Amino acid sequence: MPFQVDFEPIGRRIRVEPGTTLLDAAQRAGVLLTSICGGEGSCGRCIVRVMSGQVSPPTAIERGELGPDQTAAGWRLACQTTIASDPCIIHVPPDSLATAQRTQTEGQAVAVELQPAVQPFDVQVAPPTLDDLRSDAARVRAAIPRPDLAFDAHVLRRLSTELRDAQFHFSAFVRRSEVVGLRPAGTAPLGLVVDVGTTKLAAYLVDLNTGDTLAALGAMNPQIAYGEDVMTRINHAISRPDGAEQLRAAMVGALNGLRRDLCAQASREVADIADAVVVGNTAMHHLFLGLPVRQLGQAPFVAAENAALDLKARDVGLELAPGAYVHLLPTVAGFVGADHVAMLLATGVAERDGVVLAMDIGTNTEVSLRARGKHLACSTASGPAFEGAHIRFGMRAAPGAIERVAIRDQKVHYQTVGNGPPTGLCGSGILDLVAEMRRANIIDVRGAFQGEGRNLRLRRSGRGREFVVVRGDENNGTEITFDRSDIAEIQLAKGAMRAGVNILLKRAGVRQADIDELIIAGAFGTYLDVQSGIDIGMFPRVERSKVKQVGNAAGTGARMALLSAAQRERAERIARQVEYVELTTEPDFSSEFTHALGLE
Amino acid sequence: MPFQVDFEPIGRRIRVEPGTTLLDAAQRAGVLLTSICGGEGSCGRCIVRVMSGQVSPPTAIERGELGPDQTAAGWRLACQTTIASDPCIIHVPPDSLATAQRTQTEGQAVAVELQPAVQPFDVQVAPPTLDDLRSDAARVRAAIPRPDLAFDAHVLRRLSTELRDAQFHFSAFVRRSEVVGLRPAGTAPLGLVVDVGTTKLAAYLVDLNTGDTLAALGAMNPQIAYGEDVMTRINHAISRPDGAEQLRAAMVGALNGLRRDLCAQASREVADIADAVVVGNTAMHHLFLGLPVRQLGQAPFVAAENAALDLKARDVGLELAPGAYVHLLPTVAGFVGADHVAMLLATGVAERDGVVLAMDIGTNTEVSLRARGKHLACSTASGPAFEGAHIRFGMRAAPGAIERVAIRDQKVHYQTVGNGPPTGLCGSGILDLVAEMRRANIIDVRGAFQGEGRNLRLRRSGRGREFVVVRGDENNGTEITFDRSDIAEIQLAKGAMRAGVNILLKRAGVRQADIDELIIAGAFGTYLDVQSGIDIGMFPRVERSKVKQVGNAAGTGARMALLSAAQRERAERIARQVEYVELTTEPDFSSEFTHALGLE
Secondary structure, three states: OOOOEEEEEEEEEEOOOOOOHHHHHHHHHHEEOOOOOOOOOOOOOOOOEEOOOOOOOHHHHHHHHHHHHHHHEEEEEHHHHHEEOOOOOEEHHHEEEOHHHHHHOOEEEOOOOOOOOOEEEEOOOOOOEEEEEEHHHHHHHOOOOOOOOOHHHHHHHHHHHHHOOOOOEEEEEEEEOEEEEEEOOOOEEEEEEEEEEEEEOEEEEEEOOOEEEEEEEEOOHHHHOOOOOOOHHHHHHHHOOOOHHHHHHHHHHHHHHHHHHHHHHHHOHHHEEEEEEEOOHHHHHHHHHHHOOHOOOOOOOOOOOOOOOOEEHHHOOOOOOOOEEEEEEOOOOEEEEEHHHHHHHHHHHHHHOOOOOEEOOOOEEEEEEEEEOOEEEEEEEEOOHHHOOOOOOOOOOOOOOOEEEEEEEOOOEEHHHHHHOOOOEEHOOOOOHHHHHOOOOOOOOOOOOOOOHHHOOOOEOOOOEEEEEHHHHHHHHHHHHEEHHHHHHHHHHHHHHHHHHHHHHHHHOHHHHOEEEEEEEEEEHHHHHHHHHHHHHOOOOHHHEEEEEEHHHHHHHHHHHHHHHHHHHHHHHHHHHHHOOOOOOOOOOOHHHHHOOOOO | OEEEEEEEEOEEEEEEEEOEEHHHHHHHHHOOOOOOOOOOOOOOOOOOEEEEOOOOOOOOOHHHHHHHHHHHEEEHHHHHOEEEOOOOEOOOOOHHOOOHHHHHHHEEOOOOOOOOOOOEEEOOOHHHHHHHHOOOOHHHHOOOOOOOOEEEEHHHHHHHHHHHOOEEEEEEEEEOOOOEEEEEOOOOOOEEEEEEOOOOOEEEEEEOOOOEEEEEEEEEEEEEEHOOOOOHHHHHHHHOOHHHHHHHHHHHHOOOOOHHHHHHHOOOHHEEEEEEEEEEEEHHHHHHHHHOOOHHHOOOOOOOOOOOOOEHHHHHHHOOOOOOOEEOOOOOOEEEEEHHHHHHHHHHHOOOOOOOEEEEOOEEEEEEEEOOOOEEEEEEEHHHHOOOOOOOOOOOOOOEEEEEEEEEEEEEEEEHHHOOOOOOOOOHHHHHHHHHHHHHEEEEOOOOEEHHHHHEEEEEEEEEEEEEEEEOHHHHOOEEEEEEEEHHHHHHHHHHHHHHHHHHHHHOOOHHHHHOOOEEEHHHHHHHOOHHHOOOOOOOOOHHHHEEEEOHHHHHHHHHHHEHHHHHHHHHHHHHHHHEOOHHHHOOHHHHHHHHHHOO
């Protein structure tokens, strides 16, 4: 009789014969576990956790890869573990999934009590007659039980016409005491959520009645054409008369494109979008709103505004329902923005006891440390190296990108997105590669290559020494290499992050070992192999079970704010309680940074 | 010893020898009394009222012209009355003043308790430092004692830059809890008031701190290019795809021009205008706001909106301070608009005891009747004849326009605007002419010419019979005539007004003789000779002392609403209590109208 196996949280179920490995069961259930070595137990990547049910005891290979604490906590290698009872519940952490599937794990529904700012009213009114000469607006006001109901100017302009086109029966979208849209009867209002990253935009279309995410899309931030990092863009904005407007128009254009594509995906109309929430770091927030950024680019780096804002979408160039508003979550300070507040909203870090460290990894990496009743936060200029920029063979996590690397016996094992022939390295592959080169002592703690003669894949080129990741003769002539300057880019990125972490720990008076929980957020934070990050010193050394990869938590927090007025208020409380630490003026920063460049 | 004479309400004082006529005294004081006959006592136009002081007893001429009741009440002809004590106070009614001076009588200050929607705050904040990293907005919020202070999106866009340009000291214009403008320290906020008439626009620039009117300007409504009356414009708006937008853009363009010229006149900046009030009839109100008018143009003639509105000025195309609002007073019904509500605000008709009839004369003439605790109102399509349209020699009250006419012994006496040679007839001249032709029995009650042989000025032309007002040989060859079709235009105009009045009186169950007060509003209402209006049956027959000419009361009411939140609330109460009477569906209307065409 076959046994039932449930894979959580991805939500797949299968029945298999006793003795089947978890790796085989997962594959047959359509769960794409990372497995570089093909089930030999040598790559150590198909890590899962047995939550309930009986399985085979840990093998020697597993004890070696995972250590006694982790195996005791139920962590196993799927290729080494066979099923021995019915049913089994198996937890699959994000970093054990192949890229293609990891994006699917982002929750489609957000768990908050629904209390959206906009509510639909089904309105049916009597047409005017000679005995009932009330204005069209007065007639609609009488049908909607909200005191002092007003109409947005642009809604009012269409009211009389739409009322008659709809034969006096329609759906009115009401925000507090204002009608912001009129739609055919029965239409549910939608909400738009955008997480504006320095490099990437993530957008979601949400049903305000159910809280369901109907569509999600990502895109590059087109401002990249004007500079990769925040400071370059601020300089562009202040050094050219039309610079800020170029940046604003590029971003708003992309957002209007995303909201159009989201609607097409969900077969809905743009006019159905009755509310929006936009989050981003403070610079993106300012550039999006058309706020001046000069004062943000020079000490003491102050924002024009850090409070939450409710603005008419049309006033910032977003085309939604005619009277729709856009809500901007509050920002913490010059470089800790509304996206970080949204992440705190989604993860609950700000209200947690114990010592919790949260890192939201991106072109800027924001770090929050909650410890002893205090909440410190800083922003680190980690740069876009993990997005593939400045790395010779770097690329986005597109098909052909190497996303996992293992080096065993001078052989490089890898896995690509889509399993096709490799064309470059994406962030998680780069991180794995550096960690594996360090573990194999191909590079030393300073990042320098060592033992040239002893490693067949190490050679000297015009650019200095380089490591051959994929040989041309193995890959139809396409060679992929990694050199000293690529390693340096990763050292700079991880050094910035880690210096920020260390300064916050020092300020709070807690040690690495005191950390009860490490939360890793951001799209790249989902894909990366946590152990690789720990091994090169990007993250503090904490037990695997204390690490939580939460994906694009900023997007989740923004959706929570879209769906709930209470969450908007919570965001304001959180933003006010966070104590900002400005790293550039921190006396210890440069020594911490120099120290953090080392690969542990 | 010379005696002191005060002329009220124009506010001129002079000392003259005892025995001087009031007409001479007025001329020397710079008070331009109408005097067509040159002081002979034959034209009966230099009517004034002695409020205090001793003057000569009434002459036989005065008793004949004015009757015993009026002379007993102190009404006199200025040319027949000499001064006999010190001091004398003389009231000069508007219709006894020459046009040029009548506009000056419009009050420069409006008597309301100042409670404007926008208040200025002198703000001085400390620049940010490394120890004070609050955002610019937070710093300004802390300096302005208003809870939950927010910034308009467009103000926020300039905040950081303007803060630094002003070295952190400036004036913030605050409306409720929103900053709508930032200006140099010490700047008082201004308000704009516009009365949008079908034919004319009147605009005022008001100091919100003092209530003073700093500048006033009039202009033609450029929508005239698309049709003279309301119905033609509504047809234009609905019959052409871009028709409504053409009308809207034309009007908004004119308003932006007026507010620029007003600022130039007062040497102020457009960005100083922090609030605005716009009034107009319902069609003008809708076309200005870009609201649909189709349903306004066909039975049952309902408005899209009749409540008071507060809209961002930029949302309706008005360029003022970046965050300024425009307030629209409520309208009563399809054709009784916010201008009528403003008139009621200024005159207090709605709160009056007794029987009060108020007529606001324009291209549409709105009539209000307050009687026995009820308030009825209607709108009559009086047309633009009194603005000179459709009258062969009609013209605006520009220099050369005949504004007063008296016919004595087959001679036509007249007075022109600016006293130059006559070039045409303006509204008050047309009204006088028809009344005088009727008094002299040149026309009969039906408006037909009679007694051709007996009147040297009556002749037959290609267009039928006509009356020669000015002979070519008296006026360098320029002849001015008035024919049957001109008379018919005036009959239609006055017939429409009077039919409305009669229907309201009938509805309220009161007679003409019950009227305690007749209020005549509108620019033309200031210029016309009340007795002429009564004599042709345009107005009901009431005693002169019961008549009040209040000028552009709509503009005054709108200024009151600009300066006082309490007045805005009062306007809403008034609009709600008025009972609208739709004349086109009134069964008696056509018989009343036919009857009212007669010239009494």
